[in-house]
Amino acid sequence: MKARWDIFCSVVDNYGDIGVTWRLARQLAAEHACAVRLWVDDLRAFERMCPEVDVQLDQQWQEGVDVRHWSQDWAPTPAADVVIAAFACQLPHDYMEAMAGCEHSPLWMNLDYLSAEEWVVGCHGLPSVKFKGVQKYFFFPGFRPGTGGLLREAGLIERRQAFQRDLQGRQQFLQGLGVFPAKGARLMSLFAYENAGLASWLDVLAADGQATHLLVPEGRILGDVQRWLGVEALAAGDIHLRGTLTVQVLAFVRQEQYDRLLWCCDFNAVRGEDSFVRGQWAGRPLLWHIYRQDEDIHLDKLDAFLALYTQALSAPAKAALIALWQAWNTDSDMASSWKILLEHWPELTVHAEKWCLEQALQADLATALVQFYENWI
Known part of the structure; x- marks a missing residue:
């Protein structure tokens, strides 16, 4: 029974x-x-x-x-x-x-x-x-x-890895969402709460030598994106180009589609708890916007995770990741910490997959x- x-x-x-x-x-x-x-x-x-x-x-x-x-x-x-x-x-x-x-x-x-x-x-x-x-x-x-x-659903990691190996499948999925990134562009997702530090991050992305295509699902961060773009309103389907940065707003999607979106991206900014976990299962470098609590006790939780997550990183990569996460979660300037993080991109990418597989052993x-x-x- x-x-x-x-x-x-x-x-x-x-x-x-x-x-x-x-x-x-x-x-x-x-x-x-x-x-x-x-x-x-x-x-x-x-x-x-x-x-x-x-x-x-x-x-x-x-x-x-x-x-x-x-x-x-x-x-x-x-x-x-x-x-x-x-x-x-x-x-x-x-x-x-x-x-x-x-x-x-x-x-x-x-x-x-x-x-x-x-x-x-x-x-x-x-x-x-x-x-x-x-x-x-x-x-x-x-x-x-x-x-x-x-x-973690049964077979999730295997499905994700197969999807990431399937270039045509990824392209078809993105095209179904109306996403057509330029060849060689860094594909990133941004799902976050309101953040005063966003403008400094978007500034540095727009001035970067490598193109970035930033996917922003509907949510609370849209107001900050809108102010940075200097537009009156943003809605799903809108696409704006500033320098080497393309900003595209996506409609709210069901959970299975959001998983695949994370799997497609090279870097994912996630928030709260559910998307935070799904970002880790994506096996890609990520940035967590933790839910703010009174007396900043959320920062203790942030530090506790960072202490675990960065254990296997080299000292410079560890310092770069921690600096970026702490800047993001204190509404601070993101420019310098993002530039330093890019110097360690290969190591952080390998580490994200390794961390995912280690967590999947439990x-x-x-x-x-x-x-x-x-x-x-």
């Missing part, structure tokens, strides 16, 4: 929470034969990830997942065998009562935010609070052994969750 899983997602902003939970729900259903209900409180945000979703329906099936609208008018619902509160969201009180009323208590887990900090290993899998005898557990994704790993997040449940029962 299939284990029944309930995943609760409260959409805060930026699509990262729904992006992670939608990937997880699909993988649990497709690869582990789990019966998954995905509870989402904002179906319009979910629609960006899954255009087939009907935002008017309270219940529907999408790609093997039972998608439910998590509304304020909560109807009595039996609790599942496994309950995941994504990113510490608060479950409906009536549902928690239903968990407490089960003959056999469900496994209740808080799927926490991704972090490379050392303390995560010590907290992963530990019990948290109780509700009327129902125990909640911490479950931390992570990069280190002893954590829950990263979301169990993926969905498999780790299933194993945790099986050990628990």
